[in-house]
Amino acid sequence: MNTIQLELYNELPQPKPILKWAGGKQQMLDILQSNVPKQFNKYIEPFFGGGALFFTLQPNKAVIADSNPELINLYTVVANNVEELISLLKEMNNTEEEFYRIRSLDITKMSAVEQAARTIFLNKTCFNGLYRVNRKGEFNVPYGKYKNPNICDEPNLRAASIALKRIKIVQGDYKEILKDYAEPGDFIYLDPPYLPISKYSDFKRYTKEQFYEEDQRELAEEVDRLAEMGCHVLLTNSNHPLVHELYGKYKISVHQTKRYINSDATKRTGEDVLVKVEPIKKLIIVPKPVELPKQMELFPATRYMGSKQSLLKDIWTVASEFEFETVLDLFSGSSVVSYMFKSQNKQVFSNDYMAFSACFAKSMIENNQYRLSDEDVKMLCTPNPNADGFVTETFRDLYFAEEDNIFIDTVRANIKMLKNEYKKAIAQSALVRACLKKRPRGIFTYTGHRYDDGRRDLLLSLEEQFVEAVSLINSAVFDNGKTNKARHGDAMEARFKADMVYIDPPYYSPLSDNEYVRRYHFIEGLVRDWKGVEMQWHTKTKKFKSYPTPFSSEKGAYDAFNQLFKRHRESILIVSYSSNSLPTKDDMLKLMSKYKAHVEVIEVDHRYSFGNQGHKVGDNKNEVKEYLFVGFDR
Known part of the structure; x- marks a missing residue:
């Protein structure tokens, strides 16, 4: 890194999400932050998406993960090759012709940095910043016709790079991630696909996977396991009866939020639920030596x-x-x-x-x-x-x-x-x-x-x-x-x-x-x-x-x-x-x-x-x- 780059990095702002993401938690950050445990071992976020809470907290020890390989590739590139990524983004133009050309590219023939640049470009220039794929896994959101999207936010990309360099980035199913990395004392933030599950749900807009009611129930069982293990857990979801059924034994609060991804402005409101799970007090299974009076x-x-x-x-x-x-x-x-x-x-x-x-x-x-x-x-x-x-x-x-x-x-x-x-x-x-x-x-x-x-x-x-x-x-x-x-x-x-x-x-x-x-x-x-x-x-x-x-x-x-x-x-x-x-x-x-x-x-x-x-x-x-x-x- 040269002298000019060092000066740039020394004046970096607080990082914020790199992408506009369906279900992003920018508007709930104050609420989420007030419920973060005062002390914890490491931070784990297995449904990472835009990562608003992570970039706000900037934990030194963390594991971030997602099942979307393009998303994980992006964060890996930002962590390790941010300057090369910036150079590619600077060459991209916000035109409808350029948009559909880049959208049609075969990502299997692109380098990791090229894939990351494509992900950011499409996110910044497509309609409402959605990520949606067809049955073949091909990105199919139309051009957004924005006049001046910030395709290459250099200071933020560099700030995000610093935050991402010191943590572990993994692609995989949330259950495997939690099984491999969760330990007693960890803080785990879960932002799964929201209920109700339908063909029009937010989750289908940014991944080709499904997350049905049985998946929500499996997630609730995993939350119980994490609490038993001694982890702190925050979970967000919609204000749906099933959420209250699954997490009724924990602390639940309801918050008014806006939905920016709906084309009908009258439907851009909603109620988000925050579930706060304290670690269950865990006893020592093999009694430790103690001295009696x-x-x-x-x-x-x-x-x-x-x-x-x-x-x-x-x-x-x-x-x-x-x-x-x-x-x-x-x-x-x-x-x-x-x-x-x-x-x-x-x-x-x-x-x-x-x-x-x-x-x-x-x-x-x-x-x-x-x-x-x-x-x-x-x-x-x-x-x-x-x-x-x-x-x-x-x-x-x-x-x-x-x-x-x-x-x-x-x-x-x-x-x-x-x-x-x-x-x-x-x-x-x-x-x-x-x-x-x-x-x-x-x-x-x-x-x-x-x-x-x-x-x-x-x-x-x-x-x-x-x-x-x-x-x-x-x-x-x-x-x-x-x-x-x-x-x-x-x-x-x-x-x-x-x-x-x-x-x-x-x-x-x-x-x-x-x-x-x-x-x-x-x-x-x-x-x-x-x-x-x-x-x-x-x-x-x-x-x-x-x-x-x-x-x-x-x-x-x-x-x-x-x-x-x-x-x-x-x-x-x-x-x-x-x-x-x-x-x-x-x-x-x-x-x-x-x-x-x-x-x-x-x-x-x-x-x-x-x-x-x-x-x-x-x-x-x-x-x-x-x-x-x-x-x-x-």
């Missing part, structure tokens, strides 16, 4: 069926993707998830239908300040002549030694002497934990001590376990500055309203049962003081009748999930679920999708602390995938 180290973990202790980081990784202040833990179990949310300074509403689980939540979630003193512990451990001996008599030789049973009855009697409800909850929780730790495998589905492996927990007396449990729970009590609540009741009837709802229900599987009462009837009876339960005295374990639950059958679980998702449809939903449970993964996705605009599933490899009836399915029964279903709205 130090407070979590103080949670007194124990072996509990279905406990999510090992999944806390995965759960928080997903939850932390959202902004929320309140969370409802519908099936709190050991309360470890509620405790994790509390440690993240969220207001927590904890619920469980098991009394001992609700007791855990009362002592460590709702309770922000109360602890058992040394005097309290001493009182609780002091023999009480008013103890009723229920455990000693009812469960003799079943689960614990005689002295341990006597101690349990002692604490049961002394807990009633505590006046503070949170101190009572701590004492009951400590007694429950002591029984779980002292019991081989931590369950009460068998009698005796056949799983005694000699570990420390089994060597300690139950009183020693209790005192240790009190110390651990006392240490776990903290104030997160929120008014947290613990509820004992049916999850189907919980009326808490929260920004996020975490659901970890009993998993139904035909290969194993999910009866928490059968496994934990002893500690459940302990907290309930065996009041309001139906004892089954004939059984060896002296269990009581299980609570009715919808999660004991596939249909019941399906209906329960449907009801829960419906009730909490205004909240962010996170559901822990197992790959060997029913309803299936696909059923769960469909169910949640009825009430949430977007649903994702994150798979986490997980091994439970012990398998359920592993002899039925082999040695690896406890190796499953844990699913985290996430439902949210835009």
